[in-house]
Amino acid sequence: MEKPKVATTSLAGCFGCHMSLLDIDDRILKLIELVDFDKSPIDDIKNFTGRCAVGIVEGGCCNEENVHVLQDFRKNCDILISCGDCAIDGGIPAMRNNIPLKECFDEAYHDGPTVYNPNNITPNDKELPLILNKVYPCHHVVKMDYHLPGCPPSADTLWEALVALLSNKPIELPYELIKYD
Amino acid sequence: MDKTITFKIDGVDVKGFPGQTIMEAADAAGVYIPRLCYLKDLTPHGSCRVCTIKVDGRAQAACTQPIAEGVEVENNTAELNEKRRDIIDMFFVEGNHFCMFCEKSGNCELQAMAYRLGICAPKYPFQFPDCSLDATHPDLFIDRNRCILCGRCVNASKVIDEKSVFEFVGRGAAKKIAVNADTLAGTNMAVSDKAAGVCPVGAIIKKRVGFEVPVGKRLYDTEPIGSDIEAKQ
Structure with a gap:
């Protein structure tokens, strides 16, 4: 029987949730017996190669590319998981949500104390994805099936969730595994 | 009687x-x-x-x-706990609750109540309100992003400290906590006041004591809020 596929991505996140996934230690050997990884930074597959059972999304949406990737995940995954606080509530990137975009750019590329920008350029190449007005949690953009809170969610949280889904059970986290920090 | x-x-x-x-x-x-x-x-x-x-x-x-x-x-009951979850969800989306770097995390009653009720994510859309900070006081700061308008500081300052440093201003969605001067530094608030220690969330924080207790040993890391009361049974 073909193994179910798992895809992962990091949108406006810090890759901490992916680090936490690696933190399941030797259980990762058991995991690769149970699943194949499809599109994911873990195996560097860039595009979906087929239907995935589970999609794990780290980070919220801060630019148009994040939105496209997230929509692509929704299209290709049966179950989509918001993994970590950034995917759930925007997290640290969402701290800019009350600051006008212009001010953010000025601070980042012109006025910040460590900025070196002799030509005074604000990056605006057409290759660069456009920044959204705000950072959006994933479930503000597409339907998310599960939320795994934490910054990052602990390796045990991710393991429990994946094992539950792979055994066709709903994710029910015990008290110690629901943490927002 | x-x-x-x-x-x-x-x-x-x-x-x-x-x-x-x-x-x-x-x-x-x-x-x-x-x-x-x-x-x-x-x-x-x-x-x-x-x-x-x-x-x-x-x-x-x-x-x-x-x-x-x-x-x-x-x-x-399932019905009442569902309504409680709704209320907690609303508190989360109506503020900016960044648990990942909040000094109160692990000891926060709002967070602990969400843990106890098994909330993984609030069901309502986030509001991302624009809130102010007041770090003027030498020993305390106010972060209104985290305030849930419970009124504990208002009551403690009025009744116990007899200073009336805090009061509600505004109505409805514009309601917030104000202090009895331009900034907290302008009031007679002291770090030893009852009002400085009653905040259930991280809206009133004592400076220089943040992150004192390591993760794993904080109030609600392993035992749900209310366990002390249930232990009396």
């Missing part, structure tokens, strides 16, 4: 004394009723509604409702 009043919470007999609220009698009997704005020693004002129970089928705030002979109280 020495008289015992007997009533039921979720079908179990609970005894109390005249003048006690349902919350007080339940606490003494080891029955935990979830709450946020209520704090022992402060005047209860039933504002957060997390302690909503049903008394003979009618919704009441347990922190303000007096006990009465023979009434049947519903507390730990």
Whole structure:
């Protein structure tokens, strides 16, 4: 029987949730017996190669590319998981949500104390994805099936969730595994 | 008047004394009723509604409702816990609660209540409100991003400290906590005041003591909020 596929991505996140996934230690050997990884930074597959059972999304949406990737995940995954606080509530990137975009750019590329920008350029190449007005949690953009809170969610949280889904059970986290920090 | 009043919470007999609220009698009997704005020693004002129970089928705030002979109280029911989850969800989306770097995380009553009720993510859309900070005081700061308007600081400052440093201003969605001067530094607030230590969230924080307790040993890391009360049973 073909193994179910798992895809992962990091949108406006810090890759901490992916680090936490690696933190399941030797259980990762058991995991690769149970699943194949499809599109994911873990195996560097860039595009979906087929239907995935589970999609794990780290980070919220801060630019148009994040939105496209997230929509692509929704299209290709049966179950989509918001993994970590950034995917759930925007997290640290969402701290800019009350600051006008212009001010953010000025601070980042012109006025910040460590900025070196002799030509005074604000990056605006057409290759660069456009920044959204705000950072959006994933479930503000597409339907998310599960939320795994934490910054990052602990390796045990991710393991429990994946094992539950792979055994066709709903994710029910015990008290110690629901943490927002 | 020495008289015992007997009533039921979720079908179990609970005894109390005249003048006690349902919350007080339940606490003494080891029955935990979830709450946020209520704090022992402060005047209860039933504002957060997390302690909503049903008394003979009618919704009441347990922190303000007096006990009465023979009434049947519903507390730990699926319906009431669902409503409590809704309220907690609203607190989360109506503020900017960045638990990942908050000094209060692990000791925060709002967070702990969400943990206890098993909330993985709020169901309502996030508002990302624009809130102000006041770090002018040498020993304290106010972060209104985290304020849930429970009124504990208002009550403690008025009744216990007798300083009236805090007061609500504005109405509805614009309601917020204000201080009795331009900034907190302009008030006679002291770090030793009762009002400095009653905040259930990280809205009033004592400076230079953040992250004192390591992760894993904080108040609600392993035991749900209310476990101390339930242990009395």
